[in-house]
Amino acid sequence: MRTFALLLGPPLLAALLATMVRPYRRIVGGVNALLSLGSLGASLALWSELLAGRVVTSGPGEFLRADALSTLLAMCVSVVGALAAWLGLSRDDSYNGAQVRRFRIFVNLFTFTMLFAVTSNNVGFMWIAIEATTITSALLIPLQVTKASVEASWKYILIGSIGIALAFGGTVLGYFDFVNMAGRHETALNWTVLVASAAHLHPQVIQLAFVFILVGYGTKAGLAPMHTWLPDAHAEAPAPLSAMMSGVLLAVALYAVVRWQAVVNAAVGRGFTDGLYIALGVLSIVIASFSLVVQSNYKRMLAYSSIEHTGLICVGLALGPLGIFAAMLHMLNHTLAKSTMFFLAGRVLHRYGTAEIGHVSGLLKAMPWTGGLFATGLLAVIGLPPFGLFLSEFALIRAGFAAGRPWLMGLVLALMTVAFVSMIGHLNRMLYGAPAAGVSVGEGSHWPLVPLAACMVTLLVFGVTLPTPLETLLRQIVEIVGS
Amino acid sequence: MDAAFSQLCVLGSSLVLIFGLILLWRRGVTAYISAFMWQSIVLAAVTVVVAHFGKVPELYWVAVCLLLLKGIVIPRLLRRMERRFSPERELEPYVNTATSLVVSGLLVLFGYAVTRPLVALSRLPTRVGMPLAMGLVLVSLFVVISRKKALTQVVGFLMLENGLALLAVLGTYGIPLIVELGVFLDALMGFLVMQIFIYQIHETFESIDVEQLNRLRH
Numbered sequence: 001m002r003t004f005a006l007l008l009g010p011p012l013l014a015a016l017l018a019t020m021v022r023p024y025r026r027i028v029g030g031v032n033a034l035l036s037l038g039s040l041g042a043s044l045a046l047w048s049e050l051l052a053g054r055v056v057t058s059g060p061g062e063f064l065r066a067d068a069l070s071t072l073l074a075m076c077v078s079v080v081g082a083l084a085a086w087l088g089l090s091r092d093d094s095y096n097g098a099q100v101r102r103f104r105i106f107v108n109l110f111t112f113t114m115l116f117a118v119t120s121n122n123v124g125f126m127w128i129a130i131e132a133t134t135i136t137s138a139l140l141i142p143l144q145v146t147k148a149s150v151e152a153s154w155k156y157i158l159i160g161s162i163g164i165a166l167a168f169g170g171t172v173l174g175y176f177d178f179v180n181m182a183g184r185h186e187t188a189l190n191w192t193v194l195v196a197s198a199a200h201l202h203p204q205v206i207q208l209a210f211v212f213i214l215v216g217y218g219t220k221a222g223l224a225p226m227h228t229w230l231p232d233a234h235a236e237a238p239a240p241l242s243a244m245m246s247g248v249l250l251a252v253a254l255y256a257v258v259r260w261q262a263v264v265n266a267a268v269g270r271g272f273t274d275g276l277y278i279a280l281g282v283l284s285i286v287i288a289s290f291s292l293v294v295q296s297n298y299k300r301m302l303a304y305s306s307i308e309h310t311g312l313i314c315v316g317l318a319l320g321p322l323g324i325f326a327a328m329l330h331m332l333n334h335t336l337a338k339s340t341m342f343f344l345a346g347r348v349l350h351r352y353g354t355a356e357i358g359h360v361s362g363l364l365k366a367m368p369w370t371g372g373l374f375a376t377g378l379l380a381v382i383g384l385p386p387f388g389l390f391l392s393e394f395a396l397i398r399a400g401f402a403a404g405r406p407w408l409m410g411l412v413l414a415l416m417t418v419a420f421v422s423m424i425g426h427l428n429r430m431l432y433g434a435p436a437a438g439v440s441v442g443e444g445s446h447w448p449l450v451p452l453a454a455c456m457v458t459l460l461v462f463g464v465t466l467p468t469p470l471e472t473l474l475r476q477i478v479e480i481v482g483s
Numbered sequence: 484m485d486a487a488f489s490q491l492c493v494l495g496s497s498l499v500l501i502f503g504l505i506l507l508w509r510r511g512v513t514a515y516i517s518a519f520m521w522q523s524i525v526l527a528a529v530t531v532v533v534a535h536f537g538k539v540p541e542l543y544w545v546a547v548c549l550l551l552l553k554g555i556v557i558p559r560l561l562r563r564m565e566r567r568f569s570p571e572r573e574l575e576p577y578v579n580t581a582t583s584l585v586v587s588g589l590l591v592l593f594g595y596a597v598t599r600p601l602v603a604l605s606r607l608p609t610r611v612g613m614p615l616a617m618g619l620v621l622v623s624l625f626v627v628i629s630r631k632k633a634l635t636q637v638v639g640f641l642m643l644e645n646g647l648a649l650l651a652v653l654g655t656y657g658i659p660l661i662v663e664l665g666v667f668l669d670a671l672m673g674f675l676v677m678q679i680f681i682y683q684i685h686e687t688f689e690s691i692d693v694e695q696l697n698r699l700r701h
Contacts, residue, residue: 122662124658124659124662124665124666125662125665127666128662128665128666128668128669131669131673132669132672134673135669135672135673135676138676138680139676139679142680142683145683145686145687146687147687147688150680150683150684150687150688151684151696153680153683154633154680154684154693154696155696157673157676157677157680158627158636158640158677161640161673161677162624162627162640162643165640165643165644165647168647168666169620169647169650171658172647172650172651172654172655172658173601173650173654175651175655175658176601176605176654176655177604179654179655179656180604180605180606184655184656186659188659189658189659189662202600202604204600205600205601205604208597208600208601
């Protein structure tokens with residue numbers, strides 16, 4: 001109970017504080033940053049409980065429950081939430097007091113809804129929380145009202161809401177299946193109950209439910225062809241929000257799918273979900289990698305790269321136990337890498353005043369540290385060694401060959417090469433040359449780079465070795481998803 | 484008894500679907516709002532019927548929430564928006580009326596095909612209405628995709644939610660009440676945010692035609 005209070009309480013408190021206290025903005029920001037560490041600590045505590053072999057639950061009927069899958073996601077969310085709280089909106093950007101306040105309120109509610117989504121044992125409440133993530137994050141996209149941000153927010157709320165409504169349809173169908181078997185129960189929507197009774201579920205109905213679930217939550221995860229909102233929203237949102245959306249919101253949406261995957265696999269075996277995952281995953285990778293070629297905006301480039309990685313994770317989920325292991329590791333790596341990149345992109349955007357790749361040159365001269373980290377991060381994102389994403393992608397491909405899908409893996413590798421080459425090209429254009437006239441030279445404030453560099457170092461560690469506690473956690477997840 | 488219950492459900496579900504179809508051939512947003520309001524009222528009535536015959540007292544609360552939220556509050560907010568943007572009509576949707584009607588007919592048929600295992604599995608007397616609910620879900624989805632005015636898209640989305648609510652009531656006699664309340668809260672919040680955005684679209688673009696939302700490509 002106490003761990004959950006420490007996990008879910010701080011973002012709520014911070015949102016409340018930002019709502020109630022209008023003056024003393026810097027102090028409120030400081031308290032907010034400190035509170036974010038509470039959630040981070042709680043998620044680490046959940047992890048250590050798991051390593052000791054205990055699944056923490058709380059509330060009537062195991063209302064909140066943190067198994068390995070929940071814990072991995074809770075850690076991802078709280079890390080990126082803490083980054084967003086510490087780095088916040090860039091102070092010298094032209095945000096006024098009201099905008100900063102609105103940002104603090106909703107970014108904390110956003111974090112809360114994501115943390116609640118991944119720790120709720122009830123799939124109904126999980127749905128409610130994920131729907132609420134759309135609402136809380138959509139309000140922050142047009143923080144500065146421009147034509148582009150208004151357009152992006154409209155696409156996001158409309159497509160996101162429809163997707164999530166379809167996921168509700170899937171949840172209802174799953175409940176329908178259960179009720180027909182066992183009658184109406186208050187606990188029927190509990191994931192633990194659903195999984196335990198999955199073997200008795202009606203195969204066709206649960207399959208139909210999963211189609212709705214995958215299309216629904218897949219819309220929020222940015223899977224093609226429902227991805228159209230994603231590049232717009234990620235490019236127009238303020239940097240910390242882009243980082244949270246790309247880094248963890250996509251992962252949270254995938255989390256919901258994986259929860260249901262466990263139920264469906266237990267009911268009808270793996271073959272059904274595998275086919276769907278591969279279809280949507282490959283389509284996402286195709287669309288993302290070719291969109292990367294023609295990209296002229298670096299925030300959109302990062303967004304399309306997120307679609308590519310979501311597609312990869314999806315393909316991994318279809319490749320058996322090894323694939324699930326690799327997919328989950330990849331999710332963690334992607335969270336670290338992509339959120340760092342969006343924060344850095346925010347710094348670049350602030351200095352150059354444009355998100356066009358063609359207008360950014362001489363990044364290494366103008367901002368040596370930011371530029372250096374940006375380059376390193378991008379190399380990590382495209383999967384070069386010695387970073388974590390290389391290792392997880394390698395594991396994923398190997399799982400594919402082990403699962404007897406060499407052609408699929410060949411296709412995925414080819415597409416990854418397309419993405420690789422085009423992103424290297426874009427990076428080159430940004431890094432070198434002379435900074436445009438009017439762009440000041442020099443790093444500005446250094447300290448925001450410290451946490452971002454720490455993320456990079458972590459990625460480096462994950463690229464060299466897989467720490468045993470993490471490996472244990474991932475193995476437990478593989479067991480949960482079942483196969 | 485069961486026969487009457489079943490008949491009432493089919494009648495109610497058909498009406499709910501027919502109100503959804505109005506979006507396909509009328510042009511004025513006023514008509515859409517009325518259609519949505521009546522659809523929600525009929526949906527609430529169906530919920531009361533299920534609560535009474537199925538002996539699920541919880542559902543009375545759901546019906547009350549439906550009536551208040553979707554029968555009164557949201558239509559009123561929609562009307563207020565519509566008055567603000569009075570000259571805006573759905574003049575040239577992406578798909579013309581005749582094609583829309585044909586497509587919707589096919590979608591309803593598809594709804595029947597998709598729900599066949601559900602109807603076969605269920606033992607509830609309400610099961611016969613489920614294909615109609617699925618039909619409404621699919622038709623509303625089509626409306627959102629094929630219309631250009633932001634306000635029409637919102638009405639389409641609200642009808643999609645109604646379709647899902649109908650599916651839940653007919654298939655399972657409603658999901659657990661506490662979850663249902665959370666869903667209502669989300670629906671209200673989501674609608675309010677959409678409303679804010681429509682006003683923003685109107686202010687920045689001086690129209691609520693989403694065809695103008697085409698700056699962000701690739």
